[in-house]
Amino acid sequence: MDNKDSILSTAHALRYEIGEDIHDTLVGAIYHDAELIASRVTSRPDGKKASTFGATLDRFLTNRWFGFPLMFLLLAVVFWLTVEGANVPSGMIASVLVDMVHPWLRDTLTSLNSPWWLTGVLADGVYLAMAWVISVMLPPMAIFFPLFTLAEDFGYLPRVAFNMDSLFRKAGAHGKQALSLTMGFGCNAAGVVATRIIDSPRERLIAIITNNFSLCNGRWPTQILIASIFFGALVPAHLAGIITAGAVVIVALLGIAFTLIVSWGLSHTILKGQASAFSLELPPYRPPRLLQTLYTSLIDRTIIVLWRAIVFAAPAGAVIWLVSNIHVGGVTIAELFIDWSDPFAFVLGLNGVILLAYIIAIPANEIVIPTVLMLTVLSAKLTGVGSGAGVMFELDEANAVADVLRVGGWTVLTGVNVMLFSLLHNPCSTTIYTIYKETKSVKWTIVATVLPIVMGLVICFAVAQAYRLVVG
Amino acid sequence: MTHTVSEHCEDCPVHNLGNLTRLGINMHQVDFVVALAGNPNTGKSTVFNALTGLRQHTGNWPGKTVARAEGGFEYGNKRFKIVDLPGTYSLLSNSTDEEVARDFILFGQPDVTVIVVDATRLERNLNLVLQVLEITDRAVLCVNLMDEARRNGIAVDVRQLARELGIPVVAASARQEEGIPELLKSIYEVASGTYVCRPYRLEKTSPSLEKAIGTLTAQLKSEFPDLPNTRWIALRLLEGDQKIIDSVKSGELKGLYRANSVNRVPQTAATAP
DSSP: HHHHHHHHHHHHHHHHHOSHHHHHHHHHHHHHHHHHHHHHHETTTTOOOOOHHHHHHHHHHHHHHTTHHHHHHHHHHHHHHHHHHHHHHHHHHHHHIIIIIHHHHHHHHTTTTTOHHHHEEEEIIIIIIHHHHHHHHHHHHHHHHHHHHHHHHHHHHHHHHHHHHHHHHHHHHHHTTHHHHHHHHHHHHHHHHGGGOOOOOHHHHHHHHHHHSSSTTTHHHHHHHHHHHHTTTGGHHHHHHHHHHHHHHHHHHHHHHHHHHHHHHHHTTTTOOOOOOOOOOOOOOOOOHHHHHHIIIIIIIIIHHHHHHHHHHHHHHHHHHHHTTTTEETTEEEHHHHHHHHHHHHHTTOOHHHHHHHHHHHGGGGGGHHHHHHHHHHTTOSSSSSSTTTOOOOOOOOOHHHHHHTTTOOOOOHHHHHHHHHHHHHHHHHHHHHHHHHHHHHHHHHHHHHHHHHHHHHHHHHHHHHHHHHHH | OOOOOOOOHHOOOOHHHHHHEETTOOOTTTTTEEEESSSSTHHHHHHHHHOOOOOOOOOOOTTTTOEEEEEEEEEEEEEEEEEOOOOOOOOSSOOOHHHHHHHHHHSOOOSSSEEEEEGGGGHHHHHHHHHHHHHHOOOEEEEEOOOHHHTTEEOOOOOHHHHTTTEEEEBBBBBGTTTHHHHHHHHHHHHHHHSSOOOOOOSSSSHHHHHHHHHHHHHHHOOOOOOOOHHHHHHHHTOOOOHHHHHHHHHHHHHHHHHHHOOOOOOOOOOOO
């Protein structure tokens, strides 16, 4: 028997010799001494009572009845501010990048004797994809992230977790999953990393697999745009913003519902086990620091997320241009795929254009909508809009986008299903890679990737059938 | 870069902060390694940012830092590397974030461990402080959020606390950079050995436990001569901590030590600034 074994056997023997619960003795001693020391050094000299502001606020924000409605209301206000505030700057950025820089770039390339296909790939593919991503994403992010960071700095996130804790426990998952879920609203990759706060590997896996159901920043613009076209347009203009925000909130809540349902399903099948108890400290409310918040949310979040989107958009732009300009037997690759997949997509209440857009946009969810528009124009042979085959363009108003989509055969059903499919499909490539890094398991990475897309297909199918049964 | 300063300057916070060079992520040739530990949401990352000039994202919710973040600063002609550990309530359980913190304090052998506590929740925070003091001899306590404590009418006698714990105690409001100069000075003094800590140790309740720890510590020392904190390992073995048992069995204990230790330049005698 070597030394290591003898150490362990000594330890084992001693443990029984002592006979008492060492852990309890130790923890007891720690608590006892901590209390003693604390009582010797702290005092309340002026007899002032602890601030009651926080306690009063907590009675509302974590109230059994008001807690959830207040949460939804706050969420809706944040989206409404984002939707309303982002329109104007988005249009301004687009007019500079698309209307002014793009023609200039084309002319410059042409004057440098660049062949037509190179000009096409660079100016109409790569550049326009990046320009679109910047104009569509930067303004909402610059509004959404600071608001989110302010709520975080103020101390609201732990209250959200507190409210949702019992729901997660009933689903057999960990209450702290509420925190990683909230982080997922910003970015799923960040949400997956945030699951490290969960102790039990079983509950952590559940949190990782379901994080994709938190609508991430890359998907908000899709949701907001489709909601404003198909729901905002149904009501008078002054109500449009509220209805749009409401529709987006409903989709976000649906995501939370799916998180709970799937967590429940997992914890009762392949990841069986008891929910572990935990204590969550509600931190004091702190006055947020405005400048610091603006700085960190702009630098840490907005710029980093935007940069990632640009990096992924560039090659995707090239691919879009290529598939819509390379002809095989007289038709482009894009048209070939769209025609081939249309019957299948019809069953799902979508269309071939949308499926192709999602495939091209696997690296980054942000570029789904521009891809859809471009491909719709191409396949519907719509003239008078856009700049030519494979050219992504910016439409000034949601109305123009709506026109394009209607020509492309979109109905309310298509709109609803695009929103659902945007919620329920595979995570983006960064998130998939992060899941692999965190779980170090190919199996769980595949589960986390395939599960949402299967759910998306099933639910879109069900909605399409139900819609056609009712509406005809 | 040597400049002579008068004796009065040495105690002056303005001079001390002027002596700080924030190195951001530049961590070459460090003389000392500082670990930053504490309960969740006590402002560790804010202290980290104040020392390194980095902008580690801070947020008002427990569990924001899940991995360790590192940065550097130079003070008193010495280069320091500072490691921001995940916030934990204890070092006794087994979640990933607690293990990151525990393994680093235990095996990374930081020259100084700065424990950041919330002045408004001192009693609960002291639980972690006492656990850290069981592991390491060289620690500085930063009683943060003093502004919040004042608003709530709580007074903390930091000098008394320093006497009780046997380590330097600094009152701070890191968000306002209040107390950062004093913290730097204390870190420097403990790292360079000018301040010798006599950390508070738990008054053990049972003599049989003490005897068992003694027996086991002796055995551990002969098997793993390089290992620091054999006492803590002995305690964990007696408690039946499976992770520690496994790492003794596989001999990984040494590996853990190496994986967490940080390259630094050979120690030279340090003098006060």
